[in-house]
Amino acid sequence: MNKNLYTPFFFLAPALATLLIFFFLPVGAALLMSLTDFDIYALGNMDRARFILFGNYLRALSDPLFWKALFNTGYFVLVGGPLTILVSLAAAIALNSKLLRFKKFFRLAFFMPVITTLVAVAVVWRYMYHPRFGIFNYLLSFFNLGPVDWLGSSAWAMPSLILLAVWKNFGYNMMIFLAGLQAIPDSLYEAARIDGANWWQQHLHVTIPQLAPTTVFVTVITIIGYFQFFAEPYVMTQGGPVNSTLSIVLYLYQQGFRWWQMGYSSAIAFVLFFILVILALLQSAIQKRYQEAL
Amino acid sequence: MNPKTRIMILTALFHLAMLLVSIITVLPFIWMLSASFMQTGEASVFPPKFIPDQFTLLQYRTLFERMNLGRYFLNSLVLAISVTLVSVLVNSMAGYAFAKFTFRAKKPLFALLLSSMIIPGQVTMLPVFLLLNKLGLLNTYFGIIFPGMASIFGIFLIHQYLKSVPDSLIEAARIDGASDFLIYWRIILPLSMPVLVTLALFTFMGTWNDFLWPLIVMTRENMYTLPVALANLLGEYVQDPELMMAGSVITITPILVVFLALQKYYLRGILLGGVKE
Numbered sequence: 001m002n003k004n005l006y007t008p009f010f011f012l013a014p015a016l017a018t019l020l021i022f023f024f025l026p027v028g029a030a031l032l033m034s035l036t037d038f039d040i041y042a043l044g045n046m047d048r049a050r051f052i053l054f055g056n057y058l059r060a061l062s063d064p065l066f067w068k069a070l071f072n073t074g075y076f077v078l079v080g081g082p083l084t085i086l087v088s089l090a091a092a093i094a095l096n097s098k099l100l101r102f103k104k105f106f107r108l109a110f111f112m113p114v115i116t117t118l119v120a121v122a123v124v125w126r127y128m129y130h131p132r133f134g135i136f137n138y139l140l141s142f143f144n145l146g147p148v149d150w151l152g153s154s155a156w157a158m159p160s161l162i163l164l165a166v167w168k169n170f171g172y173n174m175m176i177f178l179a180g181l182q183a184i185p186d187s188l189y190e191a192a193r194i195d196g197a198n199w200w201q202q203h204l205h206v207t208i209p210q211l212a213p214t215t216v217f218v219t220v221i222t223i224i225g226y227f228q229f230f231a232e233p234y235v236m237t238q239g240g241p242v243n244s245t246l247s248i249v250l251y252l253y254q255q256g257f258r259w260w261q262m263g264y265s266s267a268i269a270f271v272l273f274f275i276l277v278i279l280a281l282l283q284s285a286i287q288k289r290y291q292e293a294l
Numbered sequence: 295m296n297p298k299t300r301i302m303i304l305t306a307l308f309h310l311a312m313l314l315v316s317i318i319t320v321l322p323f324i325w326m327l328s329a330s331f332m333q334t335g336e337a338s339v340f341p342p343k344f345i346p347d348q349f350t351l352l353q354y355r356t357l358f359e360r361m362n363l364g365r366y367f368l369n370s371l372v373l374a375i376s377v378t379l380v381s382v383l384v385n386s387m388a389g390y391a392f393a394k395f396t397f398r399a400k401k402p403l404f405a406l407l408l409s410s411m412i413i414p415g416q417v418t419m420l421p422v423f424l425l426l427n428k429l430g431l432l433n434t435y436f437g438i439i440f441p442g443m444a445s446i447f448g449i450f451l452i453h454q455y456l457k458s459v460p461d462s463l464i465e466a467a468r469i470d471g472a473s474d475f476l477i478y479w480r481i482i483l484p485l486s487m488p489v490l491v492t493l494a495l496f497t498f499m500g501t502w503n504d505f506l507w508p509l510i511v512m513t514r515e516n517m518y519t520l521p522v523a524l525a526n527l528l529g530e531y532v533q534d535p536e537l538m539m540a541g542s543v544i545t546i547t548p549i550l551v552v553f554l555a556l557q558k559y560y561l562r563g564i565l566l567g568g569v570k571e
Contacts, residue, residue, distance in 0.1 A: 007395065007474045010388040012388050012392075015384050015385060016444075018409070018440070021425075022422055023418055024419035028412060029421035030418060033420060043424075094312060099308060103310070110315070115560075116323075116546040117521055120521070120524060121544050121546075124542055126336070126528070130535075175564050175565075176565070230505075230506055234525065256419070262420050266420055272417075273412075281523050
């Protein structure tokens with residue numbers, strides 16, 4: 001190990017300077033901004049911004065659109081999150097099966113949506129959801145159902161975005177689950193088989209408990225990612241119809257960059273931050289309890 | 295039925311189900327590709343059509359000749375490549391410092407960086423936008439390159455990898471009289487090539503696929519990246535699925551090629567705790 005004091009700072013300087021200028025200072029600036037009425041007039045002349053303390057946060061509390069966005073985001077996270085995790089777990093167990101052949105092909109096929117540009121696939125899905133020519137209504141027509149106005153009705157718009165998100169993201173978690181599954185020793189399954197456990201019981205009593213730490217990790221990254229969903233509603237519904245797909249990030253984008261309500265927009269961003277911190281604390285509490293239980 | 299036939303039937307059904315799921319995951323791409331080769335209006339039919347009557351490159355020609363798509367492609371490519379090169383260099387230097395040097399502020403600094411990863415990017419968007427505006431960097435490549443130069447995840451990734459590289463290699467080089475920079479350049483970088491490729495791949499794909507930040511920084515039409523241009527085209531040409539599909543194909547093709555070439559590095563990145571973009 002080198003004792004020279006200046007060398008490590010030479011190596012650190014570019015990264016730390018970048019993070020300071022474009023990350024840490026802006027976090028502080030955003031916090032200050034969230035306490036001001038920074039708007040389009042302040043954009044030209046900073047002196048126009050006044051401190052209003054928690055005015056923006058109080059405004060959010062009485063803003064029905066903010067609550068709508070929070071509710072929609074919660075809907076997306078609470079329905080889309082578990083669905084994504086369930087599908088990825090099932091896919092991982094299937095891919096890990098000894099009976100399965102052509103594993104590489106299936107793995108690649110399941111993974112393809114993950115790597116592709118979200119905006120591009122959102123454009124494609126927008127046409128697949130087309131009420132007249134889309135493939136979804138075509139498939140429904142075989143069962144004498146529909147047509148459903150997927151993106152045009154406030155009841156179906158959010159489920160449609162959730163379906164897209166599950167399709168797009170499950171492959172990512174699947175890879176993490178797959179690594180977790182491969183780390184489970186075969187002897188555990190053998191012991192379960194000797195005890196007379198069938199396929200279902202083996203997974204219930206071996207796979208699920210053994211995967212618990214992986215599941216906590218996957219749940220956290222999925223929830224954090226889903227809380228920030230933006231491009232899907234931006235491209236497919238613009239938050240509509242009647243704000244039924246307005247998300248927190250879409251709302252703070254609109255407030256900040258369309259209406260230049262930058263103080264208010266920053267406050268909403270901090271509410272999002274606050275929610276994520278609570279989730280992170282919750283996760284570490286769960287993990288601690290889990291480790292103690294071992 | 296004897297148990298052997300039963301297992302065979304179950305295995306066949308299992309493969310059938312897996313095939314069905316892979317059709318679901320791949321079908322949108324196939325439709326995207328085939329519709330992009332259709333005449334204008336051909337994809338707006340019921341029932342949906344999967345094979346063009348007559349294969350045509352009309353949509354691609356329109357995009358490049360009339361919609362300036364070549365320029366957006368160039369923007370995306372320049373940004374993804376330069377952010378990748380610069381950030382791999384900057385992050386690997388910082389990762390090296392954290393992994394192989396002792397200095398007083400090391401532990402608290404590293405802990406501060408790691409705990410800051412919870413802060414969502416949306417928090418810093420507005421102040422960084424105002425800063426770039428003041429510096430006159432909106433609608434320039436630097437508006438995306440500068441903020442993308444360093445990433446905590448990248449530093450962490452390199453740090454984890456270098457911790458497993460034995461110090462003896464570095465000590466031996468030092469005894470031979472190599473300077474710290476030479477050690478970084480000649481020993482650390484070549485040794486960490488696999489993790490550098492992983493980081494480069496994540497950064498390239500993340501920058502290429504990013505939407506929100508370029509949407510904010512690039513407001514002038516000729517500075518759009520492909521995703522921003524695509525979202526914008528959709529507003530005007532929503533009645534032209536064939537055209538939009540061709541645009542989507544162009545947007546995802548480079549990313550698919552890069553991924554297929556380097557996929558084993560990508561999977562390693564996920565397992566090291568890669569973050570989603």
